[in-house]
Amino acid sequence: MNRSVSIVVPVFNEADFIPRALPELVAEVTAAAPDAEILIVENGSTDGTAGVARSVSTEPPVRVISLPEPDYGAAMRHGFLASDGAWVVNFDIDYFSGEFLRTVLAQPDDVDLVIASKRAPGSKDRRSLLRRLATLVFNVLLRTILGSRVSDTHGMKGFRRGLVDEIAPKVLSTKDLFDTELVIRAERAGYRIVEVPVEVVERRAARSSLIKRVPRTIRGLFRIRRAISD
């Protein structure tokens, strides 16, 4: 392993958006980290997303991985474990930042996990009031149900390779809780976590339904609590 960073981007039914977003993502990443690899991990798309991603970016640094079942967390987990960078950074196809990547790569040796926290002092969160409220409520649940001290787990993050190799295989959660469980387990294991402020600019309107996520998320947090106490 000698590359500085692997970028993992889960994608689902993004055939329309990838032609404008992926070239921009590749340009931002390679300007910040010329030796980076970018893993686009698609699963379960019905619109030819993987083929579009391959045709938009036919050469390294982009690798396109395609898996059967739609699952954001499973895609992230697969990408993390298939990557080989000294850092692993997760981006969404509509939410990424070369500046955050530079911040990750500039961390001192004793930092293991960098979170772009939408709730850190100095962050500018330009999403709708409802989405910001959902982030706040989710964080209150994380603190009360799981005793976490981090202020955000969803969104851009950078993980050291050693943390990924040790903790990612133990994570049981899938979908939108994979990365939350990974952060919580890393926190419990004593890894050093740093939160950095971020300007949240989503490059298109949110697509997912918050209402559908609420019961699933609450059940998922209790499942994580049981899993980490085993």
Ligand SMILES: Nc1nc2c(ncn2[C@@H]2O[C@H](COP(=O)(O)OP(=O)(O)OP(=O)(O)O)[C@@H](O)[C@H]2O)c(=O)[nH]1
């Ligand atoms: N591989 C994979 N990627 C997914 C899946 N669902 C969403 N994604 C990707 O996850 C990222 C975020 O999805 P969005 O649809 O933009 O989510 P959103 O409505 O903005 O909601 P949040 O970002 O979670 O607040 C994008 O890169 C999507 O393509 C899935 O089932 N599998």
Ligand SMILES: [Mg+2]
């Ligand atoms: Mg989005």
